[in-house]
Amino acid sequence: MSHRSRRTRLVLVALAVLTLIGAVATGASAFVLLQLGRIERHELADVLTSAPRQPVTAADVVIDQPTSIAANPDSETDAGADRSSEGTPGDGVTSVVDPDSQAESAGGVDLSAGEPVLPRGPTGENYLLVGTDSTLGLAPDDPLRNGHSDISRLADVIMVIRLRGDGTAAMMSIPRDLAAEIAGTSDIAGTGVVAKINSAYNRDETTAARAARLIDTVEENLGITLQHFIEVDFQAFLRLVDAVGGVQMTFSRALRDQPRENATDPTDSRSGFFTSAGTHLLDGRQALAYVRSRHLEEQAADGTWQRHGVWNDLARNDRQRDFMRIAAEQAAPGLLANPINLLSMLDIAADHLSTSNTLSIVSDGRSLADKFAGIDFDADIEEYELRLVDVHEPVRWSLGLDPQRSEHNQRVLDVFGGIGWDDIVESRVKVQVTGTGRHLLAAELNELGFKAAAAGELPEGISDPPQGTVVYLAPQGRLAAGLLASRLLPVPDFAGHAELEATTVILHVGDELPRVDSGYRRVDVPPADQLVP
Numbered sequence: 001m002s003h004r005s006r007r008t009r010l011v012l013v014a015l016a017v018l019t020l021i022g023a024v025a026t027g028a029s030a031f032v033l034l035q036l037g038r039i040e041r042h043e044l045a046d047v048l049t050s051a052p053r054q055p056v057t058a059a060d061v062v063i064d065q066p067t068s069i070a071a072n073p074d075s076e077t078d079a080g081a082d083r084s085s086e087g088t089p090g091d092g093v094t095s096v097v098d099p100d101s102q103a104e105s106a107g108g109v110d111l112s113a114g115e116p117v118l119p120r121g122p123t124g125e126n127y128l129l130v131g132t133d134s135t136l137g138l139a140p141d142d143p144l145r146n147g148h149s150d151i152s153r154l155a156d157v158i159m160v161i162r163l164r165g166d167g168t169a170a171m172m173s174i175p176r177d178l179a180a181e182i183a184g185t186s187d188i189a190g191t192g193v194v195a196k197i198n199s200a201y202n203r204d205e206t207t208a209a210r211a212a213r214l215i216d217t218v219e220e221n222l223g224i225t226l227q228h229f230i231e232v233d234f235q236a237f238l239r240l241v242d243a244v245g246g247v248q249m250t251f252s253r254a255l256r257d258q259p260r261e262n263a264t265d266p267t268d269s270r271s272g273f274f275t276s277a278g279t280h281l282l283d284g285r286q287a288l289a290y291v292r293s294r295h296l297e298e299q300a301a302d303g304t305w306q307r308h309g310v311w312n313d314l315a316r317n318d319r320q321r322d323f324m325r326i327a328a329e330q331a332a333p334g335l336l337a338n339p340i341n342l343l344s345m346l347d348i349a350a351d352h353l354s355t356s357n358t359l360s361i362v363s364d365g366r367s368l369a370d371k372f373a374g375i376d377f378d379a380d381i382e383e384y385e386l387r388l389v390d391v392h393e394p395v396r397w398s399l400g401l402d403p404q405r406s407e408h409n410q411r412v413l414d415v416f417g418g419i420g421w422d423d424i425v426e427s428r429v430k431v432q433v434t435g436t437g438r439h440l441l442a443a444e445l446n447e448l449g450f451k452a453a454a455a456g457e458l459p460e461g462i463s464d465p466p467q468g469t470v471v472y473l474a475p476q477g478r479l480a481a482g483l484l485a486s487r488l489l490p491v492p493d494f495a496g497h498a499e500l501e502a503t504t505v506i507l508h509v510g511d512e513l514p515r516v517d518s519g520y521r522r523v524d525v526p527p528a529d530q531l532v533p
Contacts, residue, residue, distance in 0.1 A: 038350035041357045042208040042229070047215050048358055049225035051122030055417065056520050058424035061117050062482035063524040114522030117486070124164040125227040126416055128215060130201065131157030132233045133292075155201040155214060156234060156292070157320070160224065162416050168380040170415050174218065177313045179391055179398040183216035194394045197221070207231065207354060224416045229356035234292070236352030238284035243344040246281040247327045249290075253277050255308060258295035270295070287327075291320045313399065314388070384412045424479040426450045428503055431484060434459050435509035444516040445507075448487060452507075459506045461499065469514050472497035472506035475528035481505050482525040488514045491523060496531035 133156040158174040176198035183200065185193035200217040204210045211229050219226060241247055257271040273289035275282075277299075282290065294316060296308040309315050387405035391398055401409050411421055419425055426449030433442040438454040445452035458465050459472055469492040473481035480503045485492055492514065497506060 040207070040354035041359070042211055042354060044208060044211055044215070044229055044356035045358050047212040048227055048229065048356060049219065051125050051227050052225060052417065053119040053121060054123055055419050055423075055425060056117055056119050057419070058429075058479035058483035058486075061486040061520050061522050062479055063114065063522050114491075114524070117520040117522060122418070123166075124162050124418055126225060127161045127163065127228045127230060128211075128218060128226045129157070129159045129161055130155045130211070130214065130229070130231045131237070132201070132231060155198040157317075158198060158214075158218070160218070160226070160416055168382070170382045170384060172384045172386070172412060172416065173317050174222075174386075175313045175317065175388065175399050177397070177399045178221075178388070179395045179400050180217055180221040183213055183220055196395060196398050211356070222413055224413055228358050230359075231354045233352050234288060236348050237291075238288045239348045239352070240345075241282070241284035241287045241327065243348065244327075244330070246283050247287055247323070247330055248279060248281050249323070249326060250279040251275055251277055254299035256297055256299075256305070257289065257293035258297055287323065291316075291323050293319075312390075382415075384415055386412055424483055424503065426483065429480045429483060430501075430504040432459070432504070432506045433509070434506060435465070436511065437509055437513040441507070441509060441513060441516070445484075445487075448516065448518075450484065455506075459497070459508050461497070462508070466493070466495075466508060466510055468493055468510045469512070470495050470508045470510070472500065472508065473525075473531070474498070474500040474502050474504070476502040477505060478525045478528070482523050485523045485525065486520045487517050489517050489521075490514065494526055494531055496528060 155176060158176060160172045160174065162170040164170075174197060176196060178197045179194055180197040180200070181192035181194050182197075182203070183192070185203075187193050197214075197217060200214045201210045204213060211231065215226050215229060218224070254274075254276045256274040259270070271289040271293045273286065273293050273296075275286070275290075280286075295311050296319075297305040298308040300306055386409050387402040388399040389402045391400040410427070414423075414425075415421060429450050431442070431445055431450050431452040432455040433439075433445070433452055434455045434457060442452040442454040462472075469488070469490075471481045471485055471492045472495050474497060477500060481494060484505055484507065485494075492507070500506065
């Protein structure tokens with residue numbers, strides 16, 4: 001599920017810059033506004049996707065929910081509630097009485113299904129944050145150039161950050177080695193070219209074109225929508241570390257990046273990183289070399305060098321997050337208190353930060369500053385990780401989504417669509433359909449997103465078939481049963497079934513096939529102790 005920790009503090013570095021800009025701009029001088037005007041904004045409004053409406057969940061439709069059920073943090077209500085449970089009634093939706101249904105009630109229309117439930121507007125937005133590895137401005141012999149060129153502009157860090165209306169946030173790193181079908185490409189077979197996802201940022205000449213291709217690639221491969229784009233190049237990282245006077249780190253052993261080929265000096269590493277054991281104050285260049293190292297080695301007690309940790313993109317991501325946490329803890333107080341440092345931050349942002357034209361640097365910065373002024377980084381920021389495996393086809397030395405952890409990965413991606421980790425939605429409910437017209441009804445429920453399958457004539461363990469439509473549910477299955485019942489007319493009866501799981505229900509159809517409704521209505525599901533098995 002999610003992992004909340006202080007490691008996430010500076011993962012929001014670019015958004016923190018915007019927030020800081022907003023705070024500074026509240027009393028903006030002509031100099032400050034001039035610096036802000038230098039921040040490049042790209043025409044991406046037509047590429048980015050409008051935030052979708054808030055999905056309806058089971059907690060929105062089941063009447064008289066127990067008060068212990070917690071809220072979806074994407075909802076505007078019950079902010080800050082425990083997010084480990086299933087949801088709170090009414091979160092994320094607006095319940096209204098359909099005037100047409102009211103008008104028809106005198107004509108005999110059955111309104112026992114309750115009031116219609118409509119989705120709310122969006123309560124969160126997704127930001128695509130990209131850290132690039134441009135080498136412009138570095139000396140020709142600088143070790144930081146190793147493996148790069150001025151022409152190359154790969155996305156070294158790719159992250160999606162979801163900012164919610166209640167001041168909480170969710171974050172997900174996208175490994176740059178993730179194999180993906182690159183948007184707008186075609187191979188000899190007429191299908192999209194599959195390559196490492198960060199290469200989508202290296203196929204076009206302008207930043208706007210690169211960003212557009214990466215935005216489309218992320219949306220198409222992961223099935224999420226993006227509303228804003230922010231790019232920061234790695235020299236901003238270097239200058240930020242220097243601006244705060246360096247970052248102090250402690251190493252239990254001497255570390256180095258793997259030496260260059262044929263190097264005679266053991267400190268001549270590929271990225272330029274080398275440190276002896278002990279506590280050291282890293283300047284911007286040393287810090288950047290450390291977080292970009294891909295093949296770290298440590299010195300053993302006998303003086304030999306051996307592999308340090310795992311040599312892959314995931315390990316490097318962890319190292320970057322750990323460094324950012326340490327840097328944030330050391331630098332944040334002085335940065336905010338020192339006006340000279342604030343001006344340095346503005347200068348760095350103007351030189352190295354760019355955004356989509358969906359963001360207003362001043363007004364959105366002010367909004368972020370107000371919204372996140374009291375944020376608790378431990379409680380209010382969630383970090384999610386996709387489960388991945390090494391793959392070598394069709395792209396060697398890349399990563400793919402783990403097929404054995406598909407449910408976990410889908411839940412992670414659902415978070416960035418406004419669905420809470422424990423929310424009950426159609427895709428998480430299994431329906432066994434029995435009785436009359438079970439094949440037709442199962443097909444209709446699958447079209448709505450349920451995992452439905454036709455079973456036998458009778459539910460397993462039930463010998464006396466009911467005449468009407470009945471939903472059988474587990475003692476903890478009120479939400480799953482209620483979500484299913486909210487899509488059926490007339491409202492079915494309910495019965496207990498001790499052998500079912502909480503998200504599995506049996507729908508038995510009696511003499512008359514129920515109608516599947518395209519919308520939602522509120523339903524009243526009896527408590528488990530009132531259900532007759």
